[in-house]
Every structure is written in structure tokens, then in C-alpha cells.
Amino acid sequence: MKSLHHLVLGVALAAAAMLPTAALAQVPPHQPGTICFTPQFWCWMPYPGVPGQPCYCMTQWGQIPGVLG
DSSP states (O other), X not given: OHHHHHHHHHHHHHHHHXXXXXXXXXXXXXXXXXXXXXXXXXXXXXXXXXXXXXXXXXXXXXXXXXXXX
16 A cells, blocks of 8 residues: 555656646747746737746736746
């Protein structure tokens, strides 16, 4: 039973390690600091900022926090 617990824990940790940390797929060429990356998607910013600073994307459900990239 202990080895089954270790197996399940190992699989869960491996799955968590493979989760994406930023939405990087299909990002067009851009000036640094003009795109806000959230955990699930990205959006254009109305004006450039400093990369790495907090930002947000507006959605129909409100603001989604992200990081400028």
C-alpha cells in the first residue's frame, strides 16, 4: 500500500511539473513589454511597459492578472 501511495504521488508531481507556466503558444513578434501573459492566454497592452511587471487582461469575467513580456 505504501508503494502505491508513492506511485500516485510521483505521477501527480510529474504531471504538475509538465503544466505550462505561461501562455507562449502562437505569440506574434512584438516589442518587449507590449504583451501581458496570463496563466491561460495573452493580450496586447494599450502601451508598452517594463517586462516582468504585473499587468492584467480584461475579459467578460473581469481582470485576469499576468506579467508583461
